[in-house]
Amino acid sequence: MSTDTQHVQGIVEAFAEQLVLFDPEQQAEVDRLAQTLQQLRDSLNGSYPRCRAAADAAAALVREKLGAESSETDESHLAALQKLARAFQGAIIEGKEEEILSFPEHLDPEGSTGPEGDELAAGVDQEIFAAYIAQQESALGDLEEYILEYEKHHDTDNLDAVRRLVHTAKGEAGVMGLGSIAEVCHGLEDYIQDQGQAISPDTLLAFKDWFQSAVEACRRDAHLPDTAAVMGLFTNEGEVQGPSAGAEGAASPAAPAAEASDDPLLQPVPISDPEITGEFISEAQEHFEIADENLLTLESDPDNLDAVAAVFRAFHTIKGTCGFLDLTPIAELAHKAENLLDEVRKENLTFRGEVVDATFSALDMLKKMVGQLEEALGAGAEYVPDPSLRQTFDFVNRIRQQPQAAAPSAPSPQAAPSTPEPASSEPESSAPAAPEPAPAASAGVSPSPEPSSAQPEPETAPAQGEPRKNGQKGMQIKQTMKIDADRIDLLLDTIGELVIIESIVTQDEKLSDLASPQLERNLAQLTKITRSLQDMGMSMRMVPIETTFRRMARLVRDLGKKSGKKVELEMVGKETELDKAMVEKLGDPLVHMIRNAVDHGIEPTPEDRVAAGKSAEGRIWLKAFHEGGSIHIVIEDDGRGLNREAIAAKAVERGIIESANGMSDEEIYGLIFAPGFSTAAQVTDVSGRGVGMDVVKSNIENLRGNIRIRSTPGEGTTFTLVLPLTMAIIDGMQIKVGSERYILPLLSIIQSFQPTKEMVATVVGKGETLPFRGRLLPLFRLSELFGVDDAETDPTQAIAVVVEDGGRQVALLVDELLGQNQTVIKSLGEAMGSIRGVSGASILSDGTPGLIIDVNGVVRMATNQGGGRST
Known part of the structure; x- marks a missing residue:
């Protein structure tokens, strides 16, 4: 590169730098900018006709339109100069042809605007x-x-x-x-x-x-x-x-x-x-x-x-x-x-x-x-x-x-006393004009004669020689990386495979026969590292539920205004974390439940609430917390509560049940999840068509969770969504039915016991039943539902596992409980498709596959196959 070329490029860079720091209120800077442009014009040869003409026009514009003495100062002029600087750099420094560059129209007498x-x-x-x-x-x-x-x-x-x-x-x-x-x-x-x-x-x-x-x-x-x-x-x-x-x-x-x-x-x-x-x-x-x-x-x-x-x-x-x-x-x-x-x-x-x-x-x-x-x-x-x-x-x-x-915009008791008007203008007028501003300087606005005042300073250095007003240091920003979600999923799948292999290896009977202390220590360390990897991998997908909760605040506000009700939403546990995939799928169920709480739960008018001895303003609580290895999402209101009699009557009318006799409150309340079920006397644009709660139940079941309901007439209703921490791993109970093994989600299990001969009874229209906590539960045999021929047929020699599905409890008869473990969920694949009563599969500790039971699907199978009619 020739000395002349370097000289011209230096002028272009000086022009661009002066523009970045330029303040039109400083006449010295205006003069210096015009001189730089004229110097550039004089230094350019015939190879840059557009740049030369534009530099000449720009110098005239700076002298005539900018500066403290001009009454026509317009920020658009500065924008034009900045665009011109880019054109100069493109042509003179980067070697691009002038014809392809964009010049400001009124500063480009020789060419087009690009x-x-x-x-x-x-x-x-x-x-x-x-x-x-x-x-x-x-x-x-x-x-x-x-x-x-x-x-x-x-x-x-x-x-x-x-x-x-x-x-x-x-x-x-x-x-x-x-x-x-x-x-x-x-x-x-x-x-x-x-x-x-x-x-x-x-x-x-x-x-x-x-x-x-x-x-x-x-x-x-x-x-x-x-x-x-x-x-x-x-x-x-x-x-x-x-x-x-x-x-x-x-x-x-x-x-x-x-x-x-x-x-x-x-x-x-x-x-x-x-x-x-x-x-x-x-x-x-x-x-x-x-x-x-x-x-x-x-x-x-x-x-x-x-x-x-x-x-x-x-x-x-x-x-x-x-x-x-x-x-x-x-x-x-x-x-x-x-x-x-x-x-x-x-x-x-x-x-x-x-x-x-x-x-x-x-x-x-x-x-x-x-x-x-x-x-x-x-x-x-x-x-x-x-x-x-x-x-x-x-x-x-x-x-x-x-x-x-x-x-005036935001008065604050800590605000500094008002400063006289000249405070901002005096430093600018008194700032020394340097021949060439330093790259980091703010010469046009600096009230300090020290040329380094605007330089990037160490975080702990005081400004302007003054002591710090507090002892705090700048925030230490954590370094983060953005990783594609598919890569995280692949990592979790790989960790899942590692967990399975680790389980197979550590439980291999041939290895246990070696009786080697060193081998036992190594296997224990392998298990520890594997579980640590699994926990670490899962934490990468965990996000707070706060964003989903916040959407509900707007929903309550809008529904309250539409219905003329005064309703306040209180959120607790917004910072609770769960799998990102679950957070995204919780939005729709929560919307339906919040709508119902406002429309059906809260009394129709403030006067009704006052007459019931409550405040005029209804309250809804939305809570999230961890409990027992699962996530609990609670939607609670202080409204009228559920009407057991109205729900039962509507269910009988619809043919959902024959009679409410012998049914618990929670079982009756669970009927609101039936498709098309609604006790609303009038359909509104908020609710009443009987489709919302069915959607809620389906979505929660797809997340392998369940819903619990408590309600007190005149005091309010509480819905509790119990969900697993993640969609990728399941805490399950291995069960044996004949020669087959299955996995029951722990979240669905209430209790297990071995029935006695006196417990098992057959009720007309209900099939086999078992007494449990003061009421009769339908007893379903998994061996019949899944076609297992070599299973135990005598209930007194088997195990009854009480599970819950949408507020309804049933007993499943299995041969044996093999133990509790955490397993990685695998899809059944396109070839298998969807199998009723099965939500997925997992590889067991011996390397064989085990099917994960879908409790809701099993109950529906049993009901449809005549294995007992649930009330």
């Missing part, structure tokens, strides 16, 4: 996109919870939390190139800012519903929902109820969305180096995570300067890399956010009120922009900045320049 990019580019990396979807689904729960809390208390803390989440969602949508989502998020931000105290929770929830629909559309690779209606909510508040995404309410027509702007800041940007850009996108996600973690720290500790510095460094690093890649829109916003945080570091601003909002807005927009960049990279297209960038950019810039605006 190819246009698509706002929503295709080809986003599927792993990153899946992570984005998961993140949004998690945020939806938080968003809804904050909105519901705001509706109750109308406090600014929850509203600020809503605004920050929306801002984050906007940024992440931008990162994915989802401009429509980003636009709507930005519209809500403006609505919150403009409405003040007149913010409607219904509008916030309508946005949440639209956002949920948009995320689901992304998951299904479908078209995003229309933005016009939801955008109309923000301008015609109260006229539109908002779109529905699984909640109540419907969308209404609204004003159309704003037209796209010709703002140079929003012009397409060519991706000059795809490989490095891809690395930047990956690294940016790590910086976003660091910023998120430290911003959460700052929410509870606004004076934690270590956390401020960590967020500052994240913005600074993103800015520097974007400058190198010619991603000027991202770099410029990161620079503005960095400047804002720099003011906080220097204690010219406090991290409260609008400063918090602006920081979160900048972070969210950066996430969104990086997402859009990734999408464009995958599609091989230009990067098109999100239209809402301009509003975010202006908002951040305004808050930095007007520190007094931060206080």
